[in-house]
Amino acid sequence: MQLYGMGLSRSFRTLWAAEETGANYDYIELDFGSSGDNGPQSKHYKKLNPQGKVPTLVDGELVICESAAILNYLAAKAPQHNLMPKDGTADRARYDEMCFFILSELEQPLWTTGKHKFAIPEQYRVPEILTKTTAFEFAKAQSALLALKSDRKYAVGEYFTMADILLAQTLGWAQRFEFSIDDSLLEYKERMTKRDAFARAMKKAGK
Numbered sequence: 001m002q003l004y005g006m007g008l009s010r011s012f013r014t015l016w017a018a019e020e021t022g023a024n025y026d027y028i029e030l031d032f033g034s035s036g037d038n039g040p041q042s043k044h045y046k047k048l049n050p051q052g053k054v055p056t057l058v059d060g061e062l063v064i065c066e067s068a069a070i071l072n073y074l075a076a077k078a079p080q081h082n083l084m085p086k087d088g089t090a091d092r093a094r095y096d097e098m099c100f101f102i103l104s105e106l107e108q109p110l111w112t113t114g115k116h117k118f119a120i121p122e123q124y125r126v127p128e129i130l131t132k133t134t135a136f137e138f139a140k141a142q143s144a145l146l147a148l149k150s151d152r153k154y155a156v157g158e159y160f161t162m163a164d165i166l167l168a169q170t171l172g173w174a175q176r177f178e179f180s181i182d183d184s185l186l187e188y189k190e191r192m193t194k195r196d197a198f199a200r201a202m203k204k205a206g207k
């Protein structure tokens, strides 16, 4: 398998997941924004990922571009690691709920911040969003997260799953963007990132 990514961006989720599953893969680090040979905007890369974004996982003929889909694919390929609850169980329903919540609610104000700070062309950026909107939206999503996660040790159920990778990476992203984060979530994120697979992924990402 080949995994394309950039630093601690959302691709880091997939790098961490690959390390948790002991997958056999090559990690290819791209240059942010570049259209050169090693850039996400190169012709070659856009054939794999038409948006020119990371991550992308290539497994033979299969090409997958969404970070959460890659997490689930890696978990399904390595069932012995028990990183995704079985289909049709209550734990799986809670796992899906948590993953979709993170992607559609919790990470949105973070990505909006990234877009309006550096990711979209300057003429489309709205500075007021950064001072007025994103902190409010993140605080609202965080309140919902605290209710959803409650005081459990893990994102869902009684054991570590791919949802913990999604959640801990997203909280780390919020920390780097200096959002205000609840102490219990910070403690949770620190605990999740003590895992050996996290340390190996950080090394591969050059961090």
Ligand SMILES: N[C@@H](CCC(=O)N[C@@H](CS)C(=O)NCC(=O)O)C(=O)O
Binding pocket: 009, 010, 011, 033, 040, 052, 053, 054, 055, 065, 066, 067, 068, 119
């Ligand atoms: N929903 C996608 C988002 C992918 C995404 O937006 N990746 C960002 C890095 S976090 C990217 O490659 N941005 C480059 C760009 O927007 O040009 C996922 O979770 O994989």
